[in-house]
Amino acid sequence: MTAYFIQAFIYLIAAVIAVPLATRFGLGSVLGYLVAGVAIGPVMGLVGQETTTIQHFAEFGVVMMLFLVGMELDPKALWAEKSKLLGLGGLQVGLTAAAGMAIGLWAGLVWQTALAVGFIFALSSTAIVLQTLNEKGLARSEGGRSAFSVLLFQDVAVIPILALIPLLALPELVGTGAGTEAHGSNVSLVAHLPAWAHGLVVIAAIVGVIVGGYYLSRPLFRYVLQSRLREVFTATALMLVIGIAALMSLVNLSPALGAFLAGLVLANSEFRHELEANIEPFKGLLLGLFFITVGAGIDFAVLSEQWGLVLALGAAVIAVKALVLLILALLFRIRGSNGWLFTLGLAQAGEFGFVLLTYSVQNSVVPPDLAKILSLVVALSMFLTPVLFILYERVVLPRYRRTTNDEREADAIDEHAPVIVAGVGRFGQIVCRLLRANNIAAVVLDHEIEQIENVRRIGIRSYFGDASRTDLLETAGIAQARLLVVAIDDRERSVRMVEHVKQFYPGVWVLARAFDRGHGYRLRQAGADDVVRETYHSALEMGGHAMTALGVHPLRSRQMTWAFQQNEEAHDDDLYEAWKDIESGIHFSSRYGELFMKLEETLSGVMQSDWDEPSREDVPIWTPPRED
Template sequence: MIPILAILPVIAHHKARHHDNEIQIMIQNLPEWMQAGTVILGVVILILLGRYVFVPFLRYVSKAGMTELLTASSLFLVIGVSELMTVIGLSPALGAFLAGVMLANSEFRHELEAQIDPFKGLLLAVFFVSVGSTINFNIIAGDPLFIFSTVFAVLAVKFVVLYAIGKFFRIDTPQSLFYAFALSQVGEFAFVLINYASGLYILTPELNAQMMAVTAITMCITPFLLIINDTFITPRLIKEEPKTGQDFNILDRQVSQKKIIIVGFGHFGSTVGRLLKANKISATVLDRDSDRVKLLRSYGFKVYYGDATRIPILRAAGIEDAENFSALPR
């Protein structure tokens, strides 16, 4: 996404338009060949700020012990980064995406995920409603041959490429088919790219509406493609019994699929964690001490900040896939 958004102004040969609120775009007076480099440099600086400024700031906020303050600070960072992207002439959705990636890669991932979980379903419904509202049925009725032929071409090309990638990485045929069907639609960031390209006069308003319709239709078709795959294709490829002579170590498979979560990295937790790490067994650690979280992450532990007494935190950490123990030594 980032290179594409950086290259589009160079392709357009037009200056980006002012926003309705007349915010001065910082890069609009630069030569067109410098705009792409400026955008990429800004994104790199933003990533460095996220690692060396934003995360330490959240660590400082977390010491107050107020969950609401941590959530508000995270939202402040997301909104601030979005506004920064708007000022330099990019989409605020790109800024929100970058800020979300930075927060998702931090030790506060599970804590924030638990906080926004009640809103996830609501916002997901709003997203799909907005996808449906972008479909201009008059445009589809005006040129249905172009619309649906483009939809078929996009789905077919992406399906072939994804299936080839799956086979290249030696994924079996049923999983490669599922992988290809599930991701054959146009991604949601196409809405950002299409609108941004229209703002740079690369796409005409009519072509903009047609591409938006194609994107939305591919998303609507995906569930039906998955149903066809699960109903007619996969059952014919999956055999009921394994091949003779094939060794299935059920115990090893169950152990490898189980998730291990260590709650707190005190005396007992640190002993268990070091033992698992010495045997090259990965485990997820939850701890409320932000300084300890920072220290453990520097040693290569997979540790996140969070209160493990809260059920949403445990679910975000994957407690449903974790091994259950009836008792632990004290």
């Protein structure tokens, strides 16, 4: 038992140290897990042969991830993507397998082994790709959705590939498979059935998952909720996913595919959010453990002997898959940065490659010595996947943004208005809508094409261009404008813009959006006439609602928020002067702190002052919420 505790501690401390460091440097959590695995495995030798066993257990994290992905999808939306799912996914698997087979034949492999190798490298890493897409907020982009369609098809394609591999057995390799005994220990309900009976059992299992998930899950969860014990609901959620995975394994189907179908069935369930909340922590831990075992499982002895061959094969796998994916991106009109996201995101082998590799050795299709090298190639390509995403994020994406924004000329502005709004993101849009609702004309500018297109869809006329450019401001009519609203999403540009306008057009009233108190003081120093912190009023409003939820009368709560705001405004000048001294290099942090504490004391006194409760005739009847 002590040995298990020590091993668990080693895995956890490696993750705790490596992942935050990788995230801090913008490398992503997946690369952090992989590096942690390399550190505790091949480098330090703290973990050993048990990593393979742990990896099989940790692969359940992929099953949980696809269950959660299924719950986030609308079946109608999935059906709408059927052309990508079948066409794009089918062509990717077929063309990549054919290319891999051709390279294998050129290298002197027999056609059976070459075909198996082609299938092994045709599959990409569902775990790494989906985790990274979600982590970087790219899952809903066109490139992300196309990548998911291909990954889903690959998971389905594993089933016929597993059925095909035993038919490729080579007589001269029989008895050499290292994993033959392990294979024989697997439990299967269809191992000795004829093909027609096997098909019927598979169909029955899929129908059972769909029908059971739709009709039986709701009564089950309602029954469990009657216990009012959260841990029982968690156990039920795990039981559901594990049971589906076991059923799929018993009929030789992909457990991940079964979990995805179950998640899809439960997508519109009233228990969906509770299920996600209960399964998400287990999914994250198991996926992290899986990535660590991939890094720890790299055999440095074989790598040191065959490092040139492994690196060459790894580069060839990524290059060939990227070429196939790039051609498919062009055929299916996945253009621009989305095409490169699709290409670089899937240009690796995946965790199912280990499964197919082991299965191929067990069934005398791939020689064990070759399997060791190919296993390193699969691990290496997975290890490089986060690097490909970093390449996309830091090299490809900025280039396309510059091409889209910087190379496009600013729109010709053919109107003037008393108000100029610079920036129509989530903040500036509200200002524009309020102005339009009151029939106040405004010239709207933004440097992001996407934002311009969004506001044009809701009927707000806007122009592409960098509002901080002096010539564009003059074209927009800054000399005749009465008000300039600065709502651009860039601290430095907004300060420079305010400085320029107040220097050359002092008669224009400048209303500026600030990110925080410090940015607000910089805008005020630049000459802004009015500064609004973007989260200040929403936080104040929520504070008022919090007081009401705790039993404070709504009018008293409103009075408190007004008093808070007035108290802030009364002390703002003093805080601003203290801030200017700090910005000038004079260390007056103690003075600033004293002023802030004085503000808090005054605020506390205001909040605790008496007030006259309104009569029933003056306000609507209000009943405080119950304490329970």
